[in-house]
Amino acid sequence: MLALLRHCPIVSMPLARAVRPPPRSHVRPCFTALAYAPGAKSDSQVLLGLSKKNLQQIAMDFGQESYRAKQLHHFIYQRKVREIQDFTLLPLGFRNALQEAGWKVGRSPIFQTVTAADGTIKLLLKLEDNRLIETVGIPVMVDGCVTRLTACVSSQVGCPLRCSFCATGKGGFSRNLKAHEIVEQVLAIEEVFNCRVTNVVFMGMGEPMLNLKAVLEAHHCLNKDVQIGQRMITISTVGVPNTIQKLASHKLQSTLAVSLHAPNQKLRETIVPSAKSYPLDALMADCRDYFRKTSRRVSFEYALLAGINDSVHHAAELAKLLHDSGSGYHVNLIPFNPIEGSEFQRPSKRAVLAFVGALESSKITVSVRQTRGLDANAACGQLRNKFQRTPLVADPFDLAVTC
Numbered sequence: 248m249l250a251l252l253r254h255c256p257i258v259s260m261p262l263a264r265a266v267r268p269p270p271r272s273h274v275r276p277c278f279t280a281l282a283y284a285p286g287a288k289s290d291s292q293v294l295l296g297l298s299k300k301n302l303q304q305i306a307m308d309f310g311q312e313s314y315r316a317k318q319l320h321h322f323i324y325q326r327k328v329r330e331i332q333d334f335t336l337l338p339l340g341f342r343n344a345l346q347e348a349g350w351k352v353g354r355s356p357i358f359q360t361v362t363a364a365d366g367t368i369k370l371l372l373k374l375e376d377n378r379l380i381e382t383v384g385i386p387v388m389v390d391g392c393v394t395r396l397t398a399c400v401s402s403q404v405g406c407p408l409r410c411s412f413c414a415t416g417k418g419g420f421s422r423n424l425k426a427h428e429i430v431e432q433v434l435a436i437e438e439v440f441n442c443r444v445t446n447v448v449f450m451g452m453g454e455p456m457l458n459l460k461a462v463l464e465a466h467h468c469l470n471k472d473v474q475i476g477q478r479m480i481t482i483s484t485v486g487v488p489n490t491i492q493k494l495a496s497h498k499l500q501s502t503l504a505v506s507l508h509a510p511n512q513k514l515r516e517t518i519v520p521s522a523k524s525y526p527l528d529a530l531m532a533d534c535r536d537y538f539r540k541t542s543r544r545v546s547f548e549y550a551l552l553a554g555i556n557d558s559v560h561h562a563a564e565l566a567k568l569l570h571d572s573g574s575g576y577h578v579n580l581i582p583f584n585p586i587e588g589s590e591f592q593r594p595s596k597r598a599v600l601a602f603v604g605a606l607e608s609s610k611i612t613v614s615v616r617q618t619r620g621l622d623a624n625a626a627c628g629q630l631r632n633k634f635q636r637t638p639l640v641a642d643p644f645d646l647a648v649t650c
């Protein structure tokens with residue numbers, strides 16, 4: 248996520264208020280796995296996202312042997328079957344009973360795919376409420392074979408934060424994604440590429456920390472059921488007050504990526520308006536705490552915007568900020584990927600190299616993100632905006648951090 252925060256005009260309230268947790272009586276406990284309540288009825292009962300244990304309970308509720316749960320699990324997560332009727336190893340009576348009880352797999356149709364010359368494929372999934380979300384598969388090929396496949400997943404339908412250079416922010420916000428709607432993005436990418444996803448980054452549409460409960464549930468499912476190692480998963484944030492500490496308390500072995508984009512508070516506030524609610528020193532203290540609790544280094548994302556934050560002076564200031572904040576950091580530079588109507592420009596190659604040199608000479612570990620899929624509307628939100636231009640409406644209560 249190229250994440251720069253700004254005030255949210257949709258909900259017309261400061262971010263600190265927008266993300267304030269709901270009253271205590273409404274705070275539900277934080278689950279690490281999706282819950283299945285035996286006998287519970289809901290509008291749609293979705294199998295995707297459930298653990299083997301939950302599936303076992305369902306099988307038993309329907310009078311089936313417990314080994315049927317393994318078969319369900321296999322069909323959902325390994326074979327990626329979309330319809331219950333196609334769970335061919337299961338007895339027809341069981342399949343019919345599941346459907347009659349309102350169960351479904353919970354996979355959304357792929358509405359559109361766009362393939363870039365470098366093999367990056369962007370998918371639009373059409374959710375049950377007809378909203379479109381983007382997800383991107385980014386392969387690394389060696390001798391014609393995919394050696395690494397990264398899924399860049401969305402966590403919200405749109406995004407309320409409206410970062411000025413982000414197409415998703417310009418498209419507005421509708422709602423948080425449910426955990427299974429996050430998991431299904433990974434399965435859709437595996438289906439399209441016909442190979443396993445090796446890495447997942449929460450850098451698609453939305454701010455994951457504003458939907459932390461579902462993100463944690465999806466993380467759990469991706470790790471335990473889809474079998475992607477925790478260390479292969481990155482959760483990205485522009486910084487939402489109090490959420491990095493919450494994430495740290497789960498002691499995940501995943502990478503936290505913080506979108507910094509400026510080496511000082513004053514400049515950051517102009518690029519990341521919500522920084523007013525979450526000063527840089529507080530953000531850095533939370534990052535230090537994350538490293539202390541998880542022993543996982545924090546990656547700082549820094550979008551290089553020509554003439555704004557890309558000088559060697561900014562690099563020197565960034566190096567000082569990181570040295571003053573301790574160790575365990577890595578900087579990931581992202582030369583800005585221009586979007587339609589943006590006032591920002593991509594920095595020259597020379598400016599990028601000078602920035603890298605200045606960081607390296609101060610002994611900061613740095614990498615430059617290769618721009619992938621430029622010809623496939625790959626910047627977050629661009630493709631979705633092509634097909635869904637109607638403004639999305641935010642319900643401020645959806646923005647409450649619920650974990």
Ligand code: SF4
Pocket residue numbers: 248249250251252406407408409410413414415416417451452453454485627
């Ligand atoms: S998805 Fe949201 S938080 Fe991320 S860059 Fe876009 S507007 Fe900012």
